Amino acid sequence: MNAADRSAVDALAPVSGARTRVTPAAGSADTQPSPSDTALPRPSTDLTARLTAAARRHGFAALGVAPAAAAPLAGQRLREWLAAGRHGDMLWMAETADRRVTPSALWSEVRSVIMLGVDYTPALDPLRLAGHPDRGAVSVYAVGGDYHDSAKRRLKALAGWLVAEAPAPLKVFVDTAPVMEKPLAEAAGLGWQGKHTNLVSRSHGSWLFLGAIYTTLDCLPSAADGLTPSTPVRDACGSCDACQRACPTAAFPTPYRLDARRCISYLTIEHAGPIPVEFRRAIGNRIYGCDDCLAVCPWNKFAAAAHDLAFAPRAELVAPRLADLLALDDAAFRAVFAGSPVKRIGRDRFVRNVCIAAGNSGEPALLTALAPLLDDAVGIVRGAAVWAWRRLGGVIDPSRPTDADPAVVQEWLSPHSC
Numbered sequence: 001m002n003a004a005d006r007s008a009v010d011a012l013a014p015v016s017g018a019r020t021r022v023t024p025a026a027g028s029a030d031t032q033p034s035p036s037d038t039a040l041p042r043p044s045t046d047l048t049a050r051l052t053a054a055a056r057r058h059g060f061a062a063l064g065v066a067p068a069a070a071a072p073l074a075g076q077r078l079r080e081w082l083a084a085g086r087h088g089d090m091l092w093m094a095e096t097a098d099r100r101v102t103p104s105a106l107w108s109e110v111r112s113v114i115m116l117g118v119d120y121t122p123a124l125d126p127l128r129l130a131g132h133p134d135r136g137a138v139s140v141y142a143v144g145g146d147y148h149d150s151a152k153r154r155l156k157a158l159a160g161w162l163v164a165e166a167p168a169p170l171k172v173f174v175d176t177a178p179v180m181e182k183p184l185a186e187a188a189g190l191g192w193q194g195k196h197t198n199l200v201s202r203s204h205g206s207w208l209f210l211g212a213i214y215t216t217l218d219c220l221p222s223a224a225d226g227l228t229p230s231t232p233v234r235d236a237c238g239s240c241d242a243c244q245r246a247c248p249t250a251a252f253p254t255p256y257r258l259d260a261r262r263c264i265s266y267l268t269i270e271h272a273g274p275i276p277v278e279f280r281r282a283i284g285n286r287i288y289g290c291d292d293c294l295a296v297c298p299w300n301k302f303a304a305a306a307h308d309l310a311f312a313p314r315a316e317l318v319a320p321r322l323a324d325l326l327a328l329d330d331a332a333f334r335a336v337f338a339g340s341p342v343k344r345i346g347r348d349r350f351v352r353n354v355c356i357a358a359g360n361s362g363e364p365a366l367l368t369a370l371a372p373l374l375d376d377a378v379g380i381v382r383g384a385a386v387w388a389w390r391r392l393g394g395v396i397d398p399s400r401p402t403d404a405d406p407a408v409v410q411e412w413l414s415p416h417s418c
Helices: 044-059 072-082 091-095 149-167 181-187 242-246 264-270 276-285 297-301 320-325 330-336 343-361 364-375 381-391 406-413
Strands: 021-022 029-033 062-067 112-119 170-173 208-215 287-288
Touching: 021 072, 044 062, 044 343, 062 181, 062 242, 072 091, 072 181, 112 149, 112 181, 149 170, 149 208, 181 208, 264 276, 264 287, 276 343, 287 381, 320 343, 320 364, 330 343, 343 364, 364 381, 381 406
Parallel strands: none
Antiparallel strands: 021 029, 029 170, 062 112, 112 208, 170 208
8 A cells, every 4th residue: 555645646747759748737747749740640569569678678577558448347346445444544545536446537538558567576585574573674665765756767768768659648657646556457467466455466476566657549458478468367366365364453354355444554654643452462563564465475486586776675774673763853764764655654653653563572671762752742652652661561650641632641541552
């Protein structure tokens, strides 16, 4: 779940092209042909092959083409998910549902969707910190640079190539727009949506960042060429339920269905308030996201570690000490996480997460780092610090339960919160 902005469409700078003029639509990368281009060329299989080669040069590991109407069931499933309330606090999912259900609802002129994948297969074991409770576990997609920035640059460059080869209007999207990336990627042959609801690729396992190019070109699906099969890939999960069993919070009510309200990635990234008590112990030392369901997928054995410098792990995020992270004020947080997707959740939400991990650590030595946070200016930090303080056996001052925030008072008084 990586929805960084709430804007309807992700804004990109204009793509280049000698015979194009750019007219940015609200919040999108919109490339239009000049008035002299009166007819839209119909691309051949050769164009699709050349596009695939260009995508490789720009750092994409997978590309596929699908008609704009190729995922007809996605909208119905989205509405059912929203009606069940499984999106939690992600209100923008409901607010943009009408534009999200199908590509043509977002842009009426779209005829084809080009789906692209960037490989981020980790060289490090995503579960390597499970036995190190004094360290904070950051989801592997976030230990390097922000994929939003890298993917945008690559999509912009590839869109520039495409519009120069076959001038026609197009729009470029990465993660933050109301686009059903996973169903469209499945329709375009990049993989299938697994029982953990994420895309699974035979070549890249569960480790692909997705981006999309919407175009008015009438692209027929290309034949499989070893990198980008453009016919839908058959679901190959079979009887495997490893991802379902691996989830610490039982966030999958049934296979292929996620209740975000129970998902650690949602709770540590999207959820703004106090983390519900029922999930705190299960969070363990996960301080930003969770990779458990992805990491246990058997298809990962076919994925080779990516050697993309844009996503190379930053040393300070590989195994950060909880004690160091508890000491972060806003300025220090911004400095440490500059250029990282972690930065977008802000210091307060992040330190809240670290407090929960500290409470689960079983390390009384962390009480020293927690003590100042009992008086933090932000209620969700104070509340999480109180929970951790009590879990680690901190002395309870009888005068403490007088906080102006009722939720914090409850953390001091509730016999069940720990």
